[in-house]
Amino acid sequence: MMVINFLADVVWADAWARTGMGFGVVFSVLLILVFVLVAFGLFSRAGKKKAQTPQPAPLKAAAPQTVAPAASASDADKAAIATALYLYFQNVHDEESNVITIRHNASSAWHHELNPRYNSVK
């Protein structure tokens, strides 16, 4: 009965309008950000390509050098390594040593049992 009263009291048109408008605005803002990032990525890649445009060859060509092929890993390997590193560093942040006392070292010259001054006091 209470629920029915509540339902009757709500101005539904208002509530639905706010919901629709709210979700619509959130979606639109993030969609605009998608376009901004896509455009930004395009510019960035175009800039890189321009920078990598081959320069005219020098008059005297340098002696040819043999370049060893770089060891390459597959995409899956890279993903596995990236995931493992990410998880490792995420976990490392929260771990603490849990050591809250100084280790007891009986052989140290500072230890009171070896110190005649303390041994003499009973």
Added chain:
Amino acid sequence: MKRILCLFSMLLLVTVGCFADSFDFGEASSKFLDSMGLVQIFQGEGWKYLVMVALACFLLFLAIKKQYEPLLLLPIAFGMLLTNLPGANMFHTEMWNDEFLNPASEYYHSYRHVLAEGGLLDVLYIGVKAGVYPCLIFIGVGAMTDFGPLIANPKSFLLGAAAQLGIFITFITAHALGFDSQEAASIGIIGGADGPTSIFLTTKLAPHLLGPIAIAAYSYMALVPVIQPPIMRLLTTKKERMIEMKQLRTVSKTEKIIFPIAITIVVAFILPDAAPLIGCLMLGNLMKESGVVDRLAKTVQNELMNIVVIFLGTTVGATATASTFLDIRTISILCMGIVAFGVASAGGIIFAKIMNLFLKEKINPLIGSAGVSAVPMAARVSQTEGQKANPHNFLLMHAMGPNVAGVIGSAVAAGILLSMLG
């Protein structure tokens, strides 16, 4: 030596007896007994204190033994314990609700009155009331967040947006259960799975619900690995869960530096109410990515963040007093929190499936559920579920995109709710 001590004690007793002729032992005892918390528990509705203390101890158990978001749940639970110690007067709900927020009161919006008359937790609560702590936490969050996966795959923004569906469905549900618009918006934001954003919006729209909403938000965030997997399995086929995604492109440092500046400008131009949260998030990220202020970046990630977490957690817990928390509405808020999380996760997954209808390179729908913020827990759940279906699946980095997009999305949602209802 003992004889001297005895003599001194006797002299002291005689002196006190001579000078304290106006001392009424009965009255003093009565006052002392009245002020005792133990006695207050058995007066009127004092039993509620006991229930709240028990609840605080249960939350402490969850934080310490079960390690459910301990960084925040522990101070929240202890704040709850402190505020419900009868007679301790560390936090005064009536000072905030009846005086500070009441336009008819002479102390309306008077921080001076709070500083003069308030307890320790009242004074610390000023930071929550003024919306300072959530923003400071967002600076730290920004400094710890890598937006690289999002920059590499901007489509992730849409998954982050779709996951905000939980906020708005819960908004309507809360309306149906009799909450007014401001309260419904504050409850709905739990679906954003972002603690600071929930606290920021609730302090502005429905401060009397801050305790239950903060506790629901942080408790459910800790329960993401329990809440999400059944929804993920229900809404996807094994074939969909097995989809392997192409490696993300490398993101340059320049892109990472320009990203926070561009996002701040675009979002603030469209939605100024979201600027405090987004601006602080991006400020922290710029500190990290620029590489020129390492000291500041480390400070906001560690010292500043930790100090603010202590203040925020304790004071938010302190708002959960017996009079405000032990209410049928609290139970409905906790129930709606689960609905919000579930719908948000489902929204992301379903939208990922819709996107797959149009995309050449299919995306694994499991990364859609990471669109609820809960960084990085939600992304880890996507990774775990993906690997269960296909051991060669590495979804973590793909899921981090929607995950951080969810943080931006929930801040934008808070901004739009604030502009409509604030």
